[in-house]
Amino acid sequence: MSLGIVDPTTKANEDIYVMDIEEIEKALSTLNYLLTAQSLRLWQGKGPLQGGRFYSDFEHILNTDSIREIREMTSGVPYGKRIYHTALGHYLQYKVAPYEDEMYSWMRGAAAHIDGEKIYLKDIIPWCQKKGNIYLRKMLLKETTPLCKFLKPFALSYWEFFLKIIREEYGYADYIAYCIDKKGIDYDAFYHFLRQLMDETQDLYFEAMEQWARRSLNVSLNQLNRFDAIYILGLAEFDHLLSSRGSLVDHLDFFKYWNIEPRSMPGLHLDVNFSRRKSSQAMCFILKIPDEIYLVMNPQGGWIDIETLFHEMGHAFSGIFTSPRLPLAQKDFATSHTLSETYAFLLQNVCFSQPFLQEWLGLSQRDAQTIVYYKTLKDMSIFRRYVSKFLAEYRVFKEEDIGNGNYYSRFLAEYTGFYYQPEAHLLDMVPEFYSLDYVISWMAEAILEKRFIDNLGPEWMFKTEAGEVLKGWWRSGNRYELDTFFAVHNLGKIDKKDILNRWQENIGRGPPA
16 A cells, blocks of 8 residues: 655646555654653753744645545554554644744743742742742732733643634534543543542542641631642652762662663663753653653652653653564654553662662651652642643633633633633643543553552562563553553553552551551
8 A cells, every 4th residue: 555645846746656554654754753852951951942844845745635644544454543543643833833833932931020030931840840939939920820811821822723724624513522532532421430539538638738738837628729749749748868879870770670770771871960951850761762762851859750760760761661573663663652651650769669769768767657648639639630721721612712721720620629720721731631541551550550460569679579460561662552462461450549549548647657
């Protein structure tokens, strides 16, 4: 099967390039590499956003007629949907790049002025994580509200243009229909399921979080805002327990229990030194599986660093150990990253398990119990934040009222207890309902952890067998979607049971006296 693609750069469009699926896959793999490499440079602070200028060399593929042909050509082909949506994704990125460039150029210069200090938007999270002054965070809320109002029209223009393309050029009824076609998720069912889960866990969460707010900040939860949430959930008040436990990269030696040595792995590049130029958000950039993977983070000190490092190592390992013999569609292409996020959450929670805290970090039993309690409560709060964001995003896209931030502010206050400005909702939105991907992955991770405990005991993370199981799973790369992965490995159905049990067991008993 082949595709006749018109090259728009030729005279009168007379020349036709005949490409088969394999050639299209190779071109898309190259585009994946170039786009990820550009993002990597941006994250490392090595250059401004380039707007995907490399896309101009692929205009013979990145046009509406060619994308439609790719859809027809790959219909019914194994993994054909991945090929189509990878092509469509690049086309959409190509088209919206001018809007994205304009938005980020304004965001780069946007800053709040707090007590004589200039805080750029990219630095707000690390600033809040280490600033225990509640008054300064209230000032930050006041300062950022007009900034969000100023930036909102740029974000809105981006989304309006994106929605126009998928409707008029590709026939999707709305954004939800586009996401359903790409990921195969019943968003309406999750909307109702998650609202019920929030109600079911309301008392457990709010009783514990209210106590934490009063103990840590000496105020009621309903007086706190999103920036207070960043501080309290960053666990900075417990950083003293970790202060003498070795350097950040020393903790990578833990993986020797699984016969893995990250600091000497070909293909894995660790960029984990502090730099003012780098983004404050950690990210794993998978340029070429399994040969070129970069883990970029900007350490700030404390628990947040080890948690972030282990989370990103989950992504890195799932790429590094992927079999190079897999075809591109099973290795480099994916319509969903929930399986990779599941691995990331699993490793993230390893470093907050009681055996790890006591045996690897050397904490006392009581200190370890304290960390387990507050880390579980933190996770529950962030889980509820992801749920709230999904619920809000689903409503605005369902009602075709993308500029309405009231659902965002309402759901986040109702389910987390923290106040979020409605003006910030578009700046806090990740495309394709990625917040729901986090929620699904976290429920799946709890199931995997329970399976390891049942098979290898509470100290499973110190067993070589655990590493062998994980490496076996990682070898399959993106071959399986998350539901299929669970079915293939007889892991059962992804549901709320195990994560609910974790919350009830670790939070319900209260903090150590």
